[in-house]
Amino acid sequence: MKRLVLFFFFVSNVTIAQTFLTESGNVNFLSKAPLSEFNGVSYKLYGLIDLSNNLLDFYVDLNTVETGIGLRDKHMRDNYLETEKYPFAEFTGQMSSIPTLNPGSETSVRAIGKFKIHGVEKEIEVKGTLTKNLKGELELDAVFEVLLSDFNIPLPKLVFYELAENQSVTIKATLKSKKL
């Protein structure tokens, strides 16, 4: 009996060693309109990279995105993103192939999957880099573009800030190997 338990413990650990998690990734939405440029930032990106099963899963609670002006944040939540109804921006997908990661060196990866925001889901492709650092953690950097009209998010009119139709999303996260 004890051996059996130990055996399963071992098996689970092998699987687990290929799974990386974070709860404090960094997402940056850059809105670059001709007259005003601002960032929406959250440090609460939750993410999972499972290298053995080739699964990527990321989400961020949009209530945590801040632009530096409280009233603009409230308008963003209430009028545009409608966070009460659709609180999350999510990405679930997989990499075009499972990369072989050598500690300390950067590897380009391509992910294909479903991005969902404001209740609308769309297939997207994201290019980024994965680095296994010396502590055995995975460092992820990725940039992709989101067209607000694809997700039924209206552009504000008559306001003191200008919102760009094309939002550049930058993701930076360090994922730790899942341990028991």
Next chain:
Amino acid sequence: MNRILLLILFLMIPFSLFAQLERKLVNENQPVELIFHAPRHINLLTVEPLDKKSLHFAIMHTFGPLDGGIENLFGLDNGANIQFSFEFALSDKLSIAASRTSQDKLYNVFGRYHVFQQTQNGSKLFSLSLAGGAGVNSSNYKFLPEPAPTFSERMSYFGQVMLARKFSPKISIQVTPMMAYFTDIRPVYQIEGTENLYLALGFSGKFKVTDRSSLSLQYIPNLNTDLRDNFGIGWDIEAGGHVFQMYFVTSQALNEQYLLAGGNGTIGDGFRLGFNVNRIFATGQKRK
């Protein structure tokens, strides 16, 4: 038995990892925001909080009665009552404010405190805020044959509790039990009331018509005097950092004490045009 449980537990772990992450909110008790467009709604204060270190500046006007017709451009020719109000948020919950109203040249200082906010998950069904303050009438009464009122005889105070709920994305209602106290009542003061203490119940309603504009209502029945009730109906427009509020109201009063003691015209005939401009400055906040 324990071992079997342990075994099942270990068996489950590798399989559960095939699944996606569970989606969970960072703050489960996310507050309901923008119950009203601004910290003012027609004449009354609302539960709408200010972010720490932001400054709310309101310019409010009410003009003469409409019944003068086109000859007085529907009251615009008659001197306006104007109030300048500055409210600064010391924290996300507490703000302090100072205002000055033309009527009796009243200087008011007040504070607003948000006890709790309505939450999206329903753990709080409404928002509760408190406000209170003191004002001094600074008019020059040298022309009077009798001695001018002393400083303490010029003082007036107010206190109120604000309970508000956003019933749906379109409809918000606030109930405001209010009181005002005047240390002295003189005919020369621009109020109709003859009591020292005034009790009233304020009702504020917002009905969102488009994404950025709303129909607004105000009704303040007096509870302990024979003064007519205050009634107002208006239109709020949110334009980014500004909230414009245009309304018809039965009283020229703009601050709490005078709203309760000032007296009211009749609905329709005694209506006046009013206009507020609200601006929130995000001072001290870091642009990102």
